[in-house]
Amino acid sequence: MSENTEKNILEIRDLNVDLFTERGVLPVLSHINLNLKEGEILGVVGESGCGKSMLASAIMGLVDKPGKITGGEILFDSEDLVSAGKKRLQEIRGNAISMIFQEPMTSLNPLMSCGKQITEAILAHKKISRKEASSQALEMIRSVGIPMPEKIFDAIPSRLSGGMRQRIMIAMALCLKPRLLICDEPTTALDVTVQAQILYLIKKLRKEFKTTVIFISHDMGVISQMSDRVAVMYAGQVVEIADKKDIFSMPSHPYTVGLEAAIPKMDSDTDKLESIPGSVPMLYELPEGCLFSTRCSHCTDQCKLKRPELTILDEAYPDHLVRCINKDCLAVQHSS
Amino acid sequence: METTISERKNTEPILRVEHLKKYYTYGNGFLSHRKTVIKAVDDVSLSLYPGETLAIVGESGCGKSTTAKSIIRITDPTEGTITLHGKDFGKLSGKELKSARQKIKMIFQDPYSALNPRMTVRDIIAEPIDISGSYRTQAEREEKILEACDMVGLNRDYLDRYPHEFSGGQRQRIGIARAIIEKPDVILCDEPVSALDVSIQAKVINLLKELQDKLGVSYIFISHDLSVVRHVADRVMVMYLGHVVEEGSRDDIFNSPKHPYTRILLDSIPSIGKEMPEDEQQLIAGDLPSPENPPSGCCFHTRCPHCSEQCRNTAPALTEVPGQPGHRMACFC
Numbered sequence: 001m002s003e004n005t006e007k008n009i010l011e012i013r014d015l016n017v018d019l020f021t022e023r024g025v026l027p028v029l030s031h032i033n034l035n036l037k038e039g040e041i042l043g044v045v046g047e048s049g050c051g052k053s054m055l056a057s058a059i060m061g062l063v064d065k066p067g068k069i070t071g072g073e074i075l076f077d078s079e080d081l082v083s084a085g086k087k088r089l090q091e092i093r094g095n096a097i098s099m100i101f102q103e104p105m106t107s108l109n110p111l112m113s114c115g116k117q118i119t120e121a122i123l124a125h126k127k128i129s130r131k132e133a134s135s136q137a138l139e140m141i142r143s144v145g146i147p148m149p150e151k152i153f154d155a156i157p158s159r160l161s162g163g164m165r166q167r168i169m170i171a172m173a174l175c176l177k178p179r180l181l182i183c184d185e186p187t188t189a190l191d192v193t194v195q196a197q198i199l200y201l202i203k204k205l206r207k208e209f210k211t212t213v214i215f216i217s218h219d220m221g222v223i224s225q226m227s228d229r230v231a232v233m234y235a236g237q238v239v240e241i242a243d244k245k246d247i248f249s250m251p252s253h254p255y256t257v258g259l260e261a262a263i264p265k266m267d268s269d270t271d272k273l274e275s276i277p278g279s280v281p282m283l284y285e286l287p288e289g290c291l292f293s294t295r296c297s298h299c300t301d302q303c304k305l306k307r308p309e310l311t312i313l314d315e316a317y318p319d320h321l322v323r324c325i326n327k328d329c330l331a332v333q334h335s336s
Numbered sequence: 337m338e339t340t341i342s343e344r345k346n347t348e349p350i351l352r353v354e355h356l357k358k359y360y361t362y363g364n365g366f367l368s369h370r371k372t373v374i375k376a377v378d379d380v381s382l383s384l385y386p387g388e389t390l391a392i393v394g395e396s397g398c399g400k401s402t403t404a405k406s407i408i409r410i411t412d413p414t415e416g417t418i419t420l421h422g423k424d425f426g427k428l429s430g431k432e433l434k435s436a437r438q439k440i441k442m443i444f445q446d447p448y449s450a451l452n453p454r455m456t457v458r459d460i461i462a463e464p465i466d467i468s469g470s471y472r473t474q475a476e477r478e479e480k481i482l483e484a485c486d487m488v489g490l491n492r493d494y495l496d497r498y499p500h501e502f503s504g505g506q507r508q509r510i511g512i513a514r515a516i517i518e519k520p521d522v523i524l525c526d527e528p529v530s531a532l533d534v535s536i537q538a539k540v541i542n543l544l545k546e547l548q549d550k551l552g553v554s555y556i557f558i559s560h561d562l563s564v565v566r567h568v569a570d571r572v573m574v575m576y577l578g579h580v581v582e583e584g585s586r587d588d589i590f591n592s593p594k595h596p597y598t599r600i601l602l603d604s605i606p607s608i609g610k611e612m613p614e615d616e617q618q619l620i621a622g623d624l625p626s627p628e629n630p631p632s633g634c635c636f637h638t639r640c641p642h643c644s645e646q647c648r649n650t651a652p653a654l655t656e657v658p659g660q661p662g663h664r665m666a667c668f669c
Contacts, residue, residue, distance in 0.1 A: 047533035047534065047535065048533055161623040161624070163623050164623065191395035191396055191560065191624070192395065192560065192562075192601060192604040192605055193395065193600060193601065193604045193619075193620045194395075194623060195604065195606070196603075196604040196606075196613075196619050196620070197619055197620070197621075199606070199612065200612060200613070200619055203612060218533065218534070219606065220534070220608055221563075221605065221606035221607040221608055221610070222606045224606070224607070224608040224609060224610070225606045225610065225611070225612045226612075248608050248609060258535060259534060259535060260608070262534045262535045262537070262538040263534055263538075263563070263608070264538075264541070264563045264564050264566065264567035265563065265607070265608075266562075266563050266566060266590075266605065266607055271545070272542055272545070273538035273541055273542055273567065274538065275535055275536075275538035275539045275542065276535040276538075279503050279505060279506075279535075279536065280533075
């Protein structure tokens with residue numbers, strides 16, 4: 001995936017989102033820079049409150065009060081979404097970019113049949129007859145692997161199980177063949193066996209529809225199965241981004257290292273789990289220097305003074321970016 | 337705290353549950369005489385030995401939480417006996433139940449709703465001893481609170497604060513302090529870490545293990561996360577639709593799982609470096625059947641890749657795997 005001929009479908013440049021609250025202006029996202037190549041799956045991983053869902057909202061143009069995009073650009077096919085008008089955003093949303101949410105029941109209309117909801121989504125963007133739209137909707141329900149699609153077409157969402165509802169959400173998100181699909185924790189509310197089915201389905205369909213995917217999750221295991229590249233977020237910043245195999249074989253930000261060590265592994269017998277000291281700082285008490293400095297075991301005086309930039313780890317790995325001034329000392333640990 | 341099977345023959349289990357059943361019934365509207373019965377837990381038996389951790393795993397709706405709630409009698413079981421310290425815990429009531437409950441406690445999943453928002457941390461932690469009245473002076477009460485507080489690593493300065501001032505991990509510590517203040521023998525942990533972020537989850541798991549070493553308490557650890565279970569459990573029980581489908585030591589379950597459901601469950605866990613199956617056939621098909629209308633025969637036959645005619649008609653009994661004492665499963669294969 002490293003050929004230069006591939007063009008970026010999405011470029012986020014220096015994006016800032018602030019929350020305007022009684023406690024002052026709080027930075028939820030600061031200096032986000034991301035590029036997304038056509039056809040890839042970018043995994044975004046981080047703990048609750050790190051800003052991963054806000055990133056999805058910003059791309060969709062759904063940042064609402066008290067939040068506001070205060071700087072930067074989101075270029076989708078070279079068109080800036082931050083400065084785009086409401087009408088233009090409505091054209092793009094659900095059509096060229098669409099999204100799957102965590103809790104399918106709260107994002108589906110409980111009073112409207114599943115088929116009708118998908119039909120409405122198609123009609124909102126395409127000038128075709130209702131009959132045509134509903135036959136397309138039925139086709140879509142079939143392609144997400146729902147048994148007896150004709151029956152489910154007329155069922156209201158509360159009649160369906162969690163896994164089925166999430167399939168309906170996926171059908172709705174993909175019915176207009178979007179070029180970019182954002183999945184915000186799509187399997188967190190599901191059981192493992194159903195999760196495996198849904199993950200498989202997303203991977204299969206994105207091949208079929210040639211969709212680029214941003215896959216947001218807190219689960220490192222899920223991210224490792226789904227992604228081509230992985231971005232690790234902490235307190236509103238991307239702290240590390242690299243190809244999947246690099247991020248797991250040579251994690252270079254102390255936070256990524258800590259996050260991986262904290263997961264109980266199926267193939268190790270350690271008695272005590274590693275944990276990261278402290279907890280994620282609140283947005284109103286962010287440290288002045290590196291955001292991770294309060295919890296980092298490699299923290300030096302310099303870390304406390306200045307926020308580090310996202311820089312290339314090593315000339316040999318131009319795609320592996322890390323936001324840490326001590327990254328070399330961690331890199332040495334890997335090679336030894 | 338691994339004890340071998342032969343050692344166990346000499347020790348009495350602290351807690352023994354036999355043929356536990358919990359059925360819920362509800363009417364189909366007020367003109368209908370028909371009642372729907374949901375068998376949330378159907379014939380579960382277990383023994384818990386001193387100092388061990390028994391994990392109950394399964395997907396949502398399999399009856400694992402109902403089992404715990406019935407054991408501690410938050411809801412009374414429909415049938416079955418619960419023996420705690422040789423006493424019939426299931427039949428106790430009033431004062432006797434209150435005093436027996438000093439030895440069995442529970443930790444809940446959601447630390448946000450398990451703590452009363454209008455009580456200070458001090459009062460929350462002290463509530464069990466306030467109810468049982470197991471102190472004579474205020475100084476003794478305070479001493480017990482501080483001891484519990486230190487044991488879970490909670491800062492003493494926080495005792496006069498309210499739950500909303502704490503993060504999820506800290507709240508779970510408060511919940512654990514409340515559970516251990518009376519030094520119970522058994523703690524039922526109902527998904528104690530699933531609402532927490534991974535870095536916090538690791539701390540709570542380490543804390544639970546540390547407390548077990550210090551106090552010798554036994555845990556029934558309910559979780560849907562098999563990698564956490566593998567880390568904490570001595571023995572594991574796998575449940576499906578209210579039934580136990582397989583039970584055994586941790587190594588039995590994770591190294592040589594026998595029941596098709598256990599195997600599928602283990603295969604479904606996404607983990608770092610594991611690739612997704614290339615072929616859809618390797619995934620389990622379908623959803624959990626509705627407990628209102630459970631399948632005939634083996635409860636798992638609707639999703640089982642090895643289902644035969646026999647499975648559709650008769651329910652297999654939980655039987656011991658030959659050559660592996662303590663490892664039992666319910667399958668004809």
